[in-house]
Amino acid sequence: MKIAIFTDTFAPDVNGVAKTLKRFTDFLSDKGLEYKVFAPKSASQSMYSSDIYRFKSLPLFLYPECRFAFPNMLHVREELIQFKPDIIHVATPFNVGLCGLHYAKKLNIPLVGSYHTDFDKYLEYYDLQFLTKVLWRYMRWFHRPMRKIYVPSVDTMENLKKHGFMNLDIWARGIDCSTFHPNFDREAMRRKYGIKEKHVLLYVGRIAPEKDVMLLPEIHNSLPERVREDVHWLVVGDGPNQEELRKKSPEKMTFTGFLSGQVLAHVYAASDLFVFPSPTETFGNVVLEAIASGTPAIVANAGGVRTIVKHQRTGMLCEEKDIEGFAKAITELLLDRKKRREMGLNGREYALTQTWDSIFEALLKGYEEAIDEKQLAVLA
The missing domain is CATH 3.40.50.2000 (Glycogen Phosphorylase B;)
Structure with a gap:
């Protein structure tokens, strides 16, 4: 399985999305699975490496941990055609996410996504509530083509169902209990x-x-x-x-x-x-x-x-x-x-029951199901 991940935040950014995706790509490396991450450039990094393709970017207004990237669409297309991913995973709904959405449709690649942040709740704290309806319309449009939308909790799943989202599945978060433990001075x-x-x-x-x-x-x-x-x-x-x-x-x-x-x-x-x-x-x-x-x-x-x-x-x-x-x-x-x-x-x-390996294995199984949907559609 080859996996292409499109995200507007990635390591070394410090937030839950970036940390989770970095841990996931480390897991993929350990499993010997090929992946390519498309993400904004960080100040200390080159534009791209063998596994991570970086774009120039600016900090996002409401959420500086995410960045407003400027993808070179032709280069992305070339990278995807050369890489030949079996699935595209879009993790954020901004510019890089839109790029992934576009090419999943254009190149007929199975598409899944993950929902990480309740931006509608953020609007309340920045006196931008008047944008709530527009935001939800955009989010529904953005996620509609996805065969699966992974959410981190039942609470988030129920909230998205109320807003008309479908094909929802749980992608929980794990913990490294060898790092976080009680045995310190x-x-x-x-x-x-x-x-x-x-x-x-x-x-x-x-x-x-x-x-x-x-x-x-x-x-x-x-x-x-x-x-x-x-x-x-x-x-x-x-x-x-x-x-x-x-x-x-x-x-x-x-x-x-x-x-x-x-x-x-x-x-x-x-x-x-x-x-x-x-x-x-x-x-x-x-x-x-x-x-x-x-x-x-x-x-x-x-x-x-x-x-x-x-x-x-x-x-x-x-x-x-x-x-x-x-x-x-x-x-x-x-x-x-x-x-x-x-x-x-x-x-x-x-x-101790929330291991990353079991959570990522379940995600890979979900990927396989999404890919199988394409194969079944072709056979039909």
Whole structure:
């Protein structure tokens, strides 16, 4: 099987889509399967390599982690004719995705896609709600030719069904439990960031409006005084709200900037609770990373995170934007070490079942079914 992937974001970009696709291509390499990725150029990279064909690009307005690329259509056509893919997978609905859509139709190549981001929810945070109807019309048109549309959670699937999408299938996300695990030196992390308080609360993710990060200082201020005095926050990541959050943050909130790999895994494992108020996640990779590290997650009861967090088992679900609800859940778990430990063990146990290999094998099986549809159509 030869696979062509069209995406508007790819490694070394730092977001869930790019990380998932990079892990998938690593899996394909290990399996000896041929692939070619068509993606925007990153500043530190050449235009293309043997497996990755890069385009010049600019950051996308609403979502700088994705880029507005300028594909050379003739070159793409030549690459595809030479490569002869059995299937095209379009991962994003922007310029590169449109390029993949065009040539799948033009060259009669089986087409599948994946839906990663609820952009309609993002519009609310940027006062662009008037574009919602136009956005959904475009998204329906864009995805209509696809034999399968892979979504990361049941919640996302149900939402898309309401908007008239068909041929939906689940493509879940996995976790590398050898990287994210509980067995780190908690005191070493505390010394690194100068934390003297009893408890560490952690946020990891883009510091942006759609993540509701500005709720964090309000949640802190709503904690009972005896709990508040014992709490230190770690905020991992960067984004457009960073300076505003710094200005409103409590004294005991440390901003680490972007972290990855073992350093990030150490921070997860050394924290007492993971607090994630974002209501816009189609899955929530950082939530799975947290519970794999044995750290219970307190999250908004919205979007794909509900696939990961089982209320009162691996964490707590709070109504979105419910500051008092988040503060109450934090207080309850910080004051009950036994319950926190049980949730941490439950989360780790669940994460161990979410292996990337099994998830990618299922995706390849889905590809085979999509390719077979073409063969059956020819025979008919």
